[in-house]
Amino acid sequence: MSTPVVEAGSRLAELMSGAAHERDPQWMKHLRGRAVKDFRSRGLPSAREENWRYTTLDFLGKHAFVPPTDDEAATVDARSMDALGADAGAIRLVFVNGRFASHLSTADTARDGLVVRSVAERLENDPAMLEHHLAGPKNEEADVFGAMNTALMEDGAFVRVAAGTRIPEPIEILHISTGGDRPGLVHPHHCVVLEAGAEATVIERYAALAEGLYFNNAVTTVDLGEGARLRHERLQEESPNGYHLSALRVRQAQGSAYHLATASLGGIWARTGVTLAFEGEGATAELDGLYLAGDRQLSDVHLDVRHQVPGCASRETFRGILDGRGRAVFDGRVLVAKDAQKTDAQLANDNLVLSRNAEVDTKPQLEIYADDVRCSHGTTVGQLDENMLFYLRSRGIDSDTARQMLCLGFAAGSLEAFSSDSLRERAEALLARRLTTPSKEGV
Amino acid sequence: MLSIKKLSASVDGKEILKGLDLEVGAGEVHAIMGPNGSGKSTLAHVLSGRSGYEVTGGEVRFRDVDLMELEPEERARAGLFLAFQYPVELPGVNNTVFLKEALNAVRRGRGEPELDSVAFMKLMKEKLALVNMRPELMKRSVNAGFSGGEKKRNEILQMALLEPALAILDETDSGLDIDALRIVAEGVNKLRTPERSVILVTHYQRLLDYIQPDFVHVLANGRIVRSGDKSLALELEQKGYAWIEEAAA
Numbered sequence: 001m002s003t004p005v006v007e008a009g010s011r012l013a014e015l016m017s018g019a020a021h022e023r024d025p026q027w028m029k030h031l032r033g034r035a036v037k038d039f040r041s042r043g044l045p046s047a048r049e050e051n052w053r054y055t056t057l058d059f060l061g062k063h064a065f066v067p068p069t070d071d072e073a074a075t076v077d078a079r080s081m082d083a084l085g086a087d088a089g090a091i092r093l094v095f096v097n098g099r100f101a102s103h104l105s106t107a108d109t110a111r112d113g114l115v116v117r118s119v120a121e122r123l124e125n126d127p128a129m130l131e132h133h134l135a136g137p138k139n140e141e142a143d144v145f146g147a148m149n150t151a152l153m154e155d156g157a158f159v160r161v162a163a164g165t166r167i168p169e170p171i172e173i174l175h176i177s178t179g180g181d182r183p184g185l186v187h188p189h190h191c192v193v194l195e196a197g198a199e200a201t202v203i204e205r206y207a208a209l210a211e212g213l214y215f216n217n218a219v220t221t222v223d224l225g226e227g228a229r230l231r232h233e234r235l236q237e238e239s240p241n242g243y244h245l246s247a248l249r250v251r252q253a254q255g256s257a258y259h260l261a262t263a264s265l266g267g268i269w270a271r272t273g274v275t276l277a278f279e280g281e282g283a284t285a286e287l288d289g290l291y292l293a294g295d296r297q298l299s300d301v302h303l304d305v306r307h308q309v310p311g312c313a314s315r316e317t318f319r320g321i322l323d324g325r326g327r328a329v330f331d332g333r334v335l336v337a338k339d340a341q342k343t344d345a346q347l348a349n350d351n352l353v354l355s356r357n358a359e360v361d362t363k364p365q366l367e368i369y370a371d372d373v374r375c376s377h378g379t380t381v382g383q384l385d386e387n388m389l390f391y392l393r394s395r396g397i398d399s400d401t402a403r404q405m406l407c408l409g410f411a412a413g414s415l416e417a418f419s420s421d422s423l424r425e426r427a428e429a430l431l432a433r434r435l436t437t438p439s440k441e442g443v
Numbered sequence: 444m445l446s447i448k449k450l451s452a453s454v455d456g457k458e459i460l461k462g463l464d465l466e467v468g469a470g471e472v473h474a475i476m477g478p479n480g481s482g483k484s485t486l487a488h489v490l491s492g493r494s495g496y497e498v499t500g501g502e503v504r505f506r507d508v509d510l511m512e513l514e515p516e517e518r519a520r521a522g523l524f525l526a527f528q529y530p531v532e533l534p535g536v537n538n539t540v541f542l543k544e545a546l547n548a549v550r551r552g553r554g555e556p557e558l559d560s561v562a563f564m565k566l567m568k569e570k571l572a573l574v575n576m577r578p579e580l581m582k583r584s585v586n587a588g589f590s591g592g593e594k595k596r597n598e599i600l601q602m603a604l605l606e607p608a609l610a611i612l613d614e615t616d617s618g619l620d621i622d623a624l625r626i627v628a629e630g631v632n633k634l635r636t637p638e639r640s641v642i643l644v645t646h647y648q649r650l651l652d653y654i655q656p657d658f659v660h661v662l663a664n665g666r667i668v669r670s671g672d673k674s675l676a677l678e679l680e681q682k683g684y685a686w687i688e689e690a691a692a
Contacts (some may be wrong), residue, residue, distance in 0.1 A: 408535065
């Protein structure tokens with residue numbers, strides 16, 4: 001049976017096969033070839049697949065996404081950067097429609113123990129450095145969108161912090177979509193590697209300068225060596241017409257600590273998949289997430305946390321706000337393997353539903369095969385508390401403002417996980433703006 | 444200031460207020476006492492505009508407007524303030540942000556210019572001293588994790604900032620130890636002016652040792668059944684409510 005989505009799958013497969021990557025090293029060509037084959041044999045997922053039951057891919061059949069051909073980087077100037085809240089202090093890599101924009105990035109990355117480069121630059125000048133990270137075993141489990149990323153990726157950030165090195169200032173990866181004449185198809189691929197004992201903060205952002213229509217299919221891999229510590233802060237503020245799919249794959253060695261703060265606020269369709277694997281004992285992961293599903297917006301979070309070894313602790317706390325005809329999907333899976341004794345895993349998902357027409361499908365799952373563990377999960381779906389609203393109104397505050405204050409208060413529980421004040425304030429302001437936009441409920 | 448005539452109100456179809464009359468003049472302090480279930484808190488809630496109460500009869504005029512026609516926020520802007528018996532916790536809503544938002548909303552309602560952050564912080568510092576409240580509480584979420592006394596002080600702080608024409612204190616003494624009660628009462632006394640009226644809703648006479656009322660009313664079975672001066676409160680303290688309920692029946 002040929003549906004628009006199946007046809008889109010064939011079209012995308014052709015696109016992948018036809019893509020010329022002449023300057024690729026041999027191993028990369030091989031990797032891409034394998035990915036195309038993988039994509040062809042599996043096709044785009046159908047709604048019958050459990051992972052895609054609530055998240056439609058119809059948009060792939062509606063729009064003929066193509067990789068952008070024009071280089072739009074020159075259209076982004078200092079003023080645009082100010083508007084995006086890019087602060088001067090950070091080490092920064094900027095990508096415009098998926099391509100590295102050197103004039104917007106900080107040049108001074110030559111520092112002991114730190115490599116901050118674009119993936120395209122590494123492929124050309126030091127492919128051996130990349131090979132291990134791109135062609136490692138982790139890519140084999142990737143889904144079809146992961147395969148699509150491998151086949152079509154052109155660029156991304158490569159960050160490597162050497163053993164025992166601490167980088168005090170944040171390293172920011174800023175992806176800007178400008179929106180072109182044709183629906184753009186972009187495959188950012190970022191690699192973050194912290195060697196043993198290294199410490200860093202990485203900020204990963206997806207922003208837009210116009211209300212463009214495009215599809216960003218991003219992959220970010222995070223590799224933490226023994227005892228490494230990473231704060232990872234992500235802010236997704238894609239265009240109101242943007243489609244955003246992002247796969248975050250984290251691997252943690254013994255004693256490492258990973259703290260993710262993530263806010264998914266933009267896009268008409270946004271899905272974040274986090275796969276986190278504990279590969280050494282005594283490692284910890286804290287994941288704090290906020291997602292907004294405003295009117296006609298879809299927001300999807302899939303977590304796959306794998307406790308494969310003993311003595312690791314993970315906490316996953318995700319909050320969602322739904323308004324208008326917004327739809328949200330939360331699928332949080334935590335696996336505790338048979339040998340993973342003394343695991344501590346706490347999974348929570350709370351949703352604030354502001355409208356009768358909004359819908360959330362939430363599915364927290366603990367799969368436990370060990371017997372000496374401390375695990376819990378919980379889900380709530382609620383509305384604004386009438387007593388709280390009345391309290392604010394009884395102090396002269398109008399009901400719209402009162403609603404907004406309570407929503408921001410709910411979000412604060414997630415946003416306070418951001419260590420960067422400017423990023424947290426930006427997320428708060430974006431959320432406030434989205435919440436003041438009158439919903440189309442009942443229209 | 445406030446004129447209540449034959450006010451009747453019900454909750455879930457059950458009539459709680461049954462033709463209540465009360466006149467409060469400018470600058471007067473009225474205590475409303477009564478046994479549990481007599482309708483004291485219902486009166487406070489109906490006046491503040493809480494939903495869930497149906498006004499089935501009578502009239503309430505506040506500074507020459509029909510109070511029942513106003514939304515809760517409009518009542519606040521018109522100069523009415525309710526100190527809650529159980530102040531609500533607002534997790535994630537910063538106390539300073541809340542107070543500034545409230546003050547500026549009320550100032551806009553009064554046709555006064557909004558205060559900027561600097562002017563607001565200066566005013567707040569002044570008012571904090573008035574209610575003897577720790578400045579750290581301003582950095583926290585509204586009432587979240589506050590002790591009982593801190594919550595009540597936060598109510599009086601709001602009253603001090605919003606400068607209402609009429610303040611209704613709903614069981615402000617409940618859950619307070621004697622020291623906290625004294626501090627809260629001192630705050631209220633400092634806020635007394637020849638123009639500002641106060642209604643104290645209370646079960647016990649105790650609060651009236653600290654805040655001297657001009658009038659004492661006894662509410663029983665949804666009506667004011669007896670009014671007098673401060674000596675009435677002392678009489679209630681000695682004899683309880685039973686004799687008055689019997690007399691009213």
